[in-house]
Amino acid sequence: MAEEKYLVALKEAILNLDYGAVVKAAKEAMGAGVDPLRAVTDGMAPGMSIIGEKFETGEYYLAELVVAGDVMREGMKVINPYIKEEGSKTRKKMVIATVEGDMHDIGKSIVATLLIARGFEVVDLGVDVPAARIIDVVNEHKPAILGLSALLTVTMPKMGEVIAALRAAGLRKKVKVIIGGPSVSAKFAEGIGADHSSTNAVEGVEKCKDWVKEGG
Amino acid sequence: MTRRERIMAASRKGRVDRLPFLHCWRHSQIGWAERECRNRGMGISWARPCYIMKMHNVDSTEEQVVSTGEVVVRRTYSTPMGSVYLDEKREPGVGQWHAQRSWKDVMPWQKKRLIQEPEDYEVVKYMVDNTEYIPDYFPIEQAKEWLGEDGVVMSWIPKTPMALLMIEWIGSEEGRFYIHHARYRDKVEGLYEAMSKSLEPLYEIAARSPADIIWIPENLEGYLVNPRLFEKYFMPEYEKCARVLHKHGKLLAVHMDGRLGVLKDLIAKSPIDIIEALHPPPVGDLPISEALSIWKDKVIWVGYPGAVYTLGPEAVKKHALDLLRSVVPGDRLVIEMSTENLVSNENLLMLTSILENVELPLTEEKIDRIERSLS
Numbered sequence: 001m002a003e004e005k006y007l008v009a010l011k012e013a014i015l016n017l018d019y020g021a022v023v024k025a026a027k028e029a030m031g032a033g034v035d036p037l038r039a040v041t042d043g044m045a046p047g048m049s050i051i052g053e054k055f056e057t058g059e060y061y062l063a064e065l066v067v068a069g070d071v072m073r074e075g076m077k078v079i080n081p082y083i084k085e086e087g088s089k090t091r092k093k094m095v096i097a098t099v100e101g102d103m104h105d106i107g108k109s110i111v112a113t114l115l116i117a118r119g120f121e122v123v124d125l126g127v128d129v130p131a132a133r134i135i136d137v138v139n140e141h142k143p144a145i146l147g148l149s150a151l152l153t154v155t156m157p158k159m160g161e162v163i164a165a166l167r168a169a170g171l172r173k174k175v176k177v178i179i180g181g182p183s184v185s186a187k188f189a190e191g192i193g194a195d196h197s198s199t200n201a202v203e204g205v206e207k208c209k210d211w212v213k214e215g216g
Numbered sequence: 217m218t219r220r221e222r223i224m225a226a227s228r229k230g231r232v233d234r235l236p237f238l239h240c241w242r243h244s245q246i247g248w249a250e251r252e253c254r255n256r257g258m259g260i261s262w263a264r265p266c267y268i269m270k271m272h273n274v275d276s277t278e279e280q281v282v283s284t285g286e287v288v289v290r291r292t293y294s295t296p297m298g299s300v301y302l303d304e305k306r307e308p309g310v311g312q313w314h315a316q317r318s319w320k321d322v323m324p325w326q327k328k329r330l331i332q333e334p335e336d337y338e339v340v341k342y343m344v345d346n347t348e349y350i351p352d353y354f355p356i357e358q359a360k361e362w363l364g365e366d367g368v369v370m371s372w373i374p375k376t377p378m379a380l381l382m383i384e385w386i387g388s389e390e391g392r393f394y395i396h397h398a399r400y401r402d403k404v405e406g407l408y409e410a411m412s413k414s415l416e417p418l419y420e421i422a423a424r425s426p427a428d429i430i431w432i433p434e435n436l437e438g439y440l441v442n443p444r445l446f447e448k449y450f451m452p453e454y455e456k457c458a459r460v461l462h463k464h465g466k467l468l469a470v471h472m473d474g475r476l477g478v479l480k481d482l483i484a485k486s487p488i489d490i491i492e493a494l495h496p497p498p499v500g501d502l503p504i505s506e507a508l509s510i511w512k513d514k515v516i517w518v519g520y521p522g523a524v525y526t527l528g529p530e531a532v533k534k535h536a537l538d539l540l541r542s543v544v545p546g547d548r549l550v551i552e553m554s555t556e557n558l559v560s561n562e563n564l565l566m567l568t569s570i571l572e573n574v575e576l577p578l579t580e581e582k583i584d585r586i587e588r589s590l591s
Contacts, residue, residue: 061442066391067398105389183523
């Protein structure tokens, strides 16, 4: 029961988008011996989850979603050193990137932040990421899902190149691939060998959650 | 009517004999298909600067460097307050086609932004405070002479301050702008105010230019710019700019090719005359018919969606006919064939074969006739 007040403080700090408060709450929680994983999953993550829901219903915008994610990262800096290796392995991992030649970030960042809010551990490679780098990171992190984003119609074929490289590296069957962007379609996804396409961040995140549930 | 007259009459909400359609110079191919389409009624729009810009006490140098394993061009600005730099990735071919683009229509990418750390704000503010805009109408006069009645020349001015900060100087990758706005609010707003003040003389220069339309390459996107940000930082700038332009009888066009649904009511209240490059679904989220009904005092230049072009000429035909049916009687509209990527000859010809026959006022019967003529 004593842990509850620390967890509430962490959640409130996220909801208030308060950098100072999250650091203070995280330090106090760790100082009081709160389980660091609980501080994340039962403290900050529920706050992120509420922010994510408000974003999905249109009450909050991308600004709030991004800043909440940044506030959580600030809290994680305090908590991370206390999390043991085994604990971090229990969270489902996803690697996400905007493909080479494309500098567009908004859609990818929305998906990444919503996934964090849903309890995923997200490795965000950023924008303009070459296929070789994506393969290296998939090899290293062994994620359950790989998310590829492209806004430009000229860069969409790069998503196919990444999937071909996954195949060549013998990784394709080990990871689900979801593609996103305003111009992707089920037909395009099928053509390049992706498992799912989405033009909508919320729908895409739901699909990832379903996959993880199916996978146990 | 000539192509120029049509575009301008529609842009001023006047009577037009046919639906104006055009290609943007910086996206347009050159050759037999483009010539044929122009002979069949397609106009050209050309945005050119009306000023030259000088930064006093600021040295600028460029060098090629390797940054995070990549060759980039680093531009460094040195001022008495310190220096800042940005890194640009230039794909092969950049600068060898229209308007700094490559033959694939790709612009240089900024890999590192001008503002990276909190201390950079002071340096950039110094640059802004020491920027002078000087009228230079030659590029517009020259383009007007070259184009004649084939199209319109617009005066190009920079993005409004917060758009410039969001998209170029701070950048939006990984939420950078929002994070800076949350962490360093005073610095962001201090720079915004300096930029806004610095642009005031430029609005007067643009208003006195020989172009009838003043164009801001804003790239407005409702996901990035939420209504709160729009109201606080964008609307006042549009109002300031439009006040000056309207005094001189000029039109304010703002490039808005993103999803605008969330901003539609605020845009309706803005003094913007032309919503340039509004993309209908599936790329945008606001159907043109809805935009026309909400923005009753505005003219829409429709940006044709690249996603439809990727599906080929038959899909273009269906989409264009559906679009026409949704906008009857076709007032306050100009169709831009250009998109974020190049347009193939086949797609350009297909769209032209529809649009060249669109007499106004548009009716269902006229659209049926066009459809029959294509089958």
